[in-house]
Amino acid sequence: MKSNLFNILKKELRELFRDKKSLAMMLVIPIFIPLLIIGMSALFEAQVSKDVEEYNKIGFSYELSEEEKEIAKQIAIEVIEGTEEELKQKYDNGEIYLYVTKEDNKYVLNTGTNDNDTYAENLVQAYFEAYKQYLQTSYLANNNINPDEVFSIITVEENIFEEDNYFANYIKNYAFLFIVMAITVSATYPATDTTAGEKERGTLETLLTFPIRSKDIIVGKFLSVSISSIITGLISLVLAVISLVITKDMFSIYEGIDIMFSPVSLVFSVIVIIAYSFFISGLCIAIASTSKTFKEAQSALTPLTFISFFPGMIAFMIGVQGSPILSIIPFINFTVIFTDISNGKIDLLNIALMAISTIIYITIVLKVIIKQYKSEKVLFSK
Numbered sequence: 001m002k003s004n005l006f007n008i009l010k011k012e013l014r015e016l017f018r019d020k021k022s023l024a025m026m027l028v029i030p031i032f033i034p035l036l037i038i039g040m041s042a043l044f045e046a047q048v049s050k051d052v053e054e055y056n057k058i059g060f061s062y063e064l065s066e067e068e069k070e071i072a073k074q075i076a077i078e079v080i081e082g083t084e085e086e087l088k089q090k091y092d093n094g095e096i097y098l099y100v101t102k103e104d105n106k107y108v109l110n111t112g113t114n115d116n117d118t119y120a121e122n123l124v125q126a127y128f129e130a131y132k133q134y135l136q137t138s139y140l141a142n143n144n145i146n147p148d149e150v151f152s153i154i155t156v157e158e159n160i161f162e163e164d165n166y167f168a169n170y171i172k173n174y175a176f177l178f179i180v181m182a183i184t185v186s187a188t189y190p191a192t193d194t195t196a197g198e199k200e201r202g203t204l205e206t207l208l209t210f211p212i213r214s215k216d217i218i219v220g221k222f223l224s225v226s227i228s229s230i231i232t233g234l235i236s237l238v239l240a241v242i243s244l245v246i247t248k249d250m251f252s253i254y255e256g257i258d259i260m261f262s263p264v265s266l267v268f269s270v271i272v273i274i275a276y277s278f279f280i281s282g283l284c285i286a287i288a289s290t291s292k293t294f295k296e297a298q299s300a301l302t303p304l305t306f307i308s309f310f311p312g313m314i315a316f317m318i319g320v321q322g323s324p325i326l327s328i329i330p331f332i333n334f335t336v337i338f339t340d341i342s343n344g345k346i347d348l349l350n351i352a353l354m355a356i357s358t359i360i361y362i363t364i365v366l367k368v369i370i371k372q373y374k375s376e377k378v379l380f381s382k
Helices: 001-017 020-027 028-049 066-074 084-092 115-142 147-150 166-201 203-208 216-250 261-287 294-317 334-342 348-374 376-380
Strands: 056-060 078-081 098-103 106-110
Touching: 001 020, 001 216, 001 261, 020 028, 020 166, 020 216, 028 098, 028 166, 028 216, 056 084, 056 115, 066 115, 084 098, 084 166, 106 115, 115 147, 166 216, 166 261, 166 294, 166 334, 203 216, 216 261, 216 348, 216 376, 261 334, 294 334, 334 348
Parallel strands: 056 078, 056 098
Antiparallel strands: 098 106
């Protein structure tokens, strides 16, 4: 019996590696991972390294004192004075990025929500913080109060633990989401070809005439698709690691930051990738097996690519933390556990629950497929 299973697996792998489309899905799609990592790093670099002259033209609808002008100069603000109507016109024309109006001691920052406006707002907030401190210091000095004694009543220090920065975590987690998508896409084509494709070509009927159990046929096909998916996932992970090495030297936002996976994180990342590969391969074969033609199976599997991506993306975007309950929920569990792993949080219970639940899901799926293959009505109905 074992030899039958091995022969089916060998047959499926031989056909898989001979098929150019399957190889393309397996080997070409991971190339997009480095493009994603380098591209997002360049985007973050551009945002962080934005020249102050790109957003420092600030309008004031009142005349600034010499002290205010000096503070603005120190913060690199280019002061543009004028009436409120003139400044609004300049803002609408893109000549300034923010303008300030004043009524008594109330100041209003008039701005929008694009990138330059946001940077300009932060710049002006720093200006007013400095100006407020100047006024407070002057007031205390005029009343014979030592400003240093007032401002140093309490002392606050920061103790920042060494860890990956926001950009590194963001990029690594998004890279994993694309690894998930690459694995899913890599699994869909061979799963379709080995089920609906064989059914359409008539080769499945021939295969079933041999004295081979349906269980051996299904498990052999499942393992071949899983191996293809695992190869895609591992290649994607290797390319992601290489890309992180390259980006660390290319971009200043990672200077002094360890953005690499630790050896332990890499081991558990591989475990997550293997678990997901088995899970999605079984699911793809189950869906494709119910289809009568290759085209019908492809249509049925198309939504799976989005289903595999979006739950994890939403969980990542809203900052969902790993928990035993989430570790058994399909799709979300892989992303949440990987996020914890990339952040250096190795929870063996959650990882074990993910692995056990995945095995249970795969077992259920394979039993359903085997039952389908024992029914000639399901297999050969037109």
